[in-house]
Amino acid sequence: MSPLSRSSWGRVFDDLGVTLLDVAHGGIDVDQQIGGIVIHDPLDEPVYPQNAIVLAIAVQEADALAELVAAAGRRGAVAVVVRASTDFPEEVRAAADGARVAILSLARGATWTQLAALLRSLLAEDDVGYTPAESLGGVSSGDLFAVANAIAALLDAPVTIEDRSSRVLAFSGGQEQADESRVETIIGRQVPDRYARELTEMGVFRELYRDDMPVVVDPVRLGEGVSTQRIAIAVRAGDEVLGSIWAAMDGALTPERTATLRDAAKLVALHLLRVRAGADAQRRLRAELVSRAVDGGAEARDALSRLGLAGHRVCVVAATLTALGDATEHDALADRERLTDALALHLSAVQHGAAVALVGDTVYGVLPVADRVAEERAAALAVDFLQRVGDRIPALIGIGRPADAVAEIARSRAEARRALRVLSERGARRTVASIADVETESLLLDLRDLRSSRGDPASGALARLAAYDELHDAHLIDTLAAWLDSFGDVGAAAASCFVHPNTFRYRLRRVAEVGAIDLDDPDARFAAMLDLRTR
Missing domain, CATH: 1.10.10.2840 (PucR C-terminal helix-turn-helix domain)
Structure with missing residues (x-):
C-alpha cells in the first residue's frame, strides 16, 4: 500500500495538516496505517481498533491526559488528539514517549464533530469487504480526495469538489493558502450560508448550471473573509448536474485553465457516478451481510466475519419510522434509507464496529458490546440518537438481549422485533425499549395473536x-x-x-x-x- 493510501498518516496530514491538525509532541510515520477513530469516554470505555486515533474530548488536566495517553498506548493506539496547546507538562510528554503515542493538537475554531467526520471520510471506515483496485483517469475509482489533489496540482490552486447543495465532498491540500472563508468551508464541510445566499443572489449557480463553461466569481462581491477569486465549473452526467468544482485562484481565466477545468469536470463526473454506484452496491452488500448475521443461520458466522464482528458479543437493535403517512413507496424508501444512514453514523461514532442496514422495512443494527450492561448502554445510545434527530426522523427502536454466540443472534433479533412491536402498539408514549422492559406486554401480544390465529369465538x-x-x-x-x-x-x-x-x-x-x-x-x-x- 502506498504511503498516501486512504488510511495512512501521510494521506491524513496531506489533507488535514495545518488546517485542522498539528503534531504537538512525538512523531508520526507517514507509512503507518490508521485502523480507526475512538472517542474517549471516561465513564464507558469504548472498543479500540488496532492503530487507532483517540479523540481526547474535554480532557484538560495533566494527570488525566497522561493516564489516557498511557492507556491508549497499551491498547495499540498510535495518536491522541487534544485541543490546541502550546506546551505539555513533563508527565504528559513522558507518558507519550513511554507509550510511543503521538500527541496531536486540534486547531482552535474546529469542532470535534467536524474532525471526526473528516477523519472518517478520509479513512473510509465504513467500507465492507475488499474491492479490487479500479482506475479512472489514473486515480483510484471513487477517490475524490485524490482527484481534488490532482486537479489542484494542474491548476496550482486549492480545490474543492461540492454537491448540488454546496456540501464539500472532497478537497485538496493547501486550503490555508486561499483565504479565511475557504478554511471555514473545509472545517464545516459546507459552504457557509451567507456565502451560499450571496452566490444565489448573484446568479452564480444559475450561470454555473447553464452550460459546461467555467464561471468567475469576484471575491469583493462575496464580502468579508473572501480575498481570493473563485473559478467554478459544473460537473455533469448528460443533462444531470452532479455537483461542481471550485478553485481558489487569482488571475485571468485563460484558455489553458478553461481546458483543464472542463477536462477535470468530465473526470470528476466519472468518479461521482462510480461513488454513487459503489454506494448503492455497498448498501446492498451491507444489507445482505446484516440480514445473514441477524438471521443466525449457517451463513451468519461468515457474515459477521466480513462485517468485522466475528468473536464479538453483540446486541441487535431494530428501528422503524413512525410517520410515513401517505408517502409514496419511493418516498418511504428514501425516508427509511435516511434513518439507516443517520443511525449508522450515530452508532459508528460512539461504538466502533457497529453495522447498520435496512432489511425489508426495518433498520437493523448489530452492536458490539463488551460489558454486562449492554442493554442499558444500547438503550442510552438509542435515546440519544432519537433526541438528536428529533422530529426530522421520527422513529421507534427496540433492543434485544446480548448474544454471546452466533446461534443466539437470531434470538436477539426476535427480541428486538418484539420490543419494537410493543412500542408500535403503545403509540407515542415511549420510543425506545429493550425486551426486558416490555416482556409482559410482548407476551400478551403473542397471546392475542394465538387467539386470533385459532379463531377463538368471544365467550x-x-x-x-x-x-x-x-x-x-x-x-x-x-x-x-x-x-x-x-x-x-x-x-x-x-x-x-x-x-x-x-x-x-x-x-x-x-x-x-x-x-x-x-x-x-x-x-x-x-x-x-x-x-x-x-x-
Whole structure:
C-alpha cells in the first residue's frame, strides 16, 4: 500500500495538516496505517481498533491526559488528539514517549464533530469487504480526495469538489493558502450560508448550471473573509448536474485553465457516478451481510466475519419510522434509507464496529458490546440518537438481549422485533425499549395473536358484557376496565370515566350481574384483565 493510501498518516496530514491538525509532541510515520477513530469516554470505555486515533474530548488536566495517553498506548493506539496547546507538562510528554503515542493538537475554531467526520471520510471506515483496485483517469475509482489533489496540482490552486447543495465532498491540500472563508468551508464541510445566499443572489449557480463553461466569481462581491477569486465549473452526467468544482485562484481565466477545468469536470463526473454506484452496491452488500448475521443461520458466522464482528458479543437493535403517512413507496424508501444512514453514523461514532442496514422495512443494527450492561448502554445510545434527530426522523427502536454466540443472534433479533412491536402498539408514549422492559406486554401480544390465529369465538364474562353494551350503551366493559386499572379504587376509576362515584358503583354492580363475574375472586379478576388485554 502506498504511503498516501486512504488510511495512512501521510494521506491524513496531506489533507488535514495545518488546517485542522498539528503534531504537538512525538512523531508520526507517514507509512503507518490508521485502523480507526475512538472517542474517549471516561465513564464507558469504548472498543479500540488496532492503530487507532483517540479523540481526547474535554480532557484538560495533566494527570488525566497522561493516564489516557498511557492507556491508549497499551491498547495499540498510535495518536491522541487534544485541543490546541502550546506546551505539555513533563508527565504528559513522558507518558507519550513511554507509550510511543503521538500527541496531536486540534486547531482552535474546529469542532470535534467536524474532525471526526473528516477523519472518517478520509479513512473510509465504513467500507465492507475488499474491492479490487479500479482506475479512472489514473486515480483510484471513487477517490475524490485524490482527484481534488490532482486537479489542484494542474491548476496550482486549492480545490474543492461540492454537491448540488454546496456540501464539500472532497478537497485538496493547501486550503490555508486561499483565504479565511475557504478554511471555514473545509472545517464545516459546507459552504457557509451567507456565502451560499450571496452566490444565489448573484446568479452564480444559475450561470454555473447553464452550460459546461467555467464561471468567475469576484471575491469583493462575496464580502468579508473572501480575498481570493473563485473559478467554478459544473460537473455533469448528460443533462444531470452532479455537483461542481471550485478553485481558489487569482488571475485571468485563460484558455489553458478553461481546458483543464472542463477536462477535470468530465473526470470528476466519472468518479461521482462510480461513488454513487459503489454506494448503492455497498448498501446492498451491507444489507445482505446484516440480514445473514441477524438471521443466525449457517451463513451468519461468515457474515459477521466480513462485517468485522466475528468473536464479538453483540446486541441487535431494530428501528422503524413512525410517520410515513401517505408517502409514496419511493418516498418511504428514501425516508427509511435516511434513518439507516443517520443511525449508522450515530452508532459508528460512539461504538466502533457497529453495522447498520435496512432489511425489508426495518433498520437493523448489530452492536458490539463488551460489558454486562449492554442493554442499558444500547438503550442510552438509542435515546440519544432519537433526541438528536428529533422530529426530522421520527422513529421507534427496540433492543434485544446480548448474544454471546452466533446461534443466539437470531434470538436477539426476535427480541428486538418484539420490543419494537410493543412500542408500535403503545403509540407515542415511549420510543425506545429493550425486551426486558416490555416482556409482559410482548407476551400478551403473542397471546392475542394465538387467539386470533385459532379463531377463538368471544365467550365468557366479556362476551356477555359486550353484548349488553351493544344493546343498551351501558359502558359496562369500560367500567370494568377502569376499575381493574385503578386497583379497585372507585373514586379514581369514576374520575377516569368522568362519572359520579355513585353512578360508577351502580355500573359496577351491573358488571357483576350481567357478566356473571365475582369481582371479589382474584382468579376471576385476573381472567377478566387478561381477556381485556388480549382481545
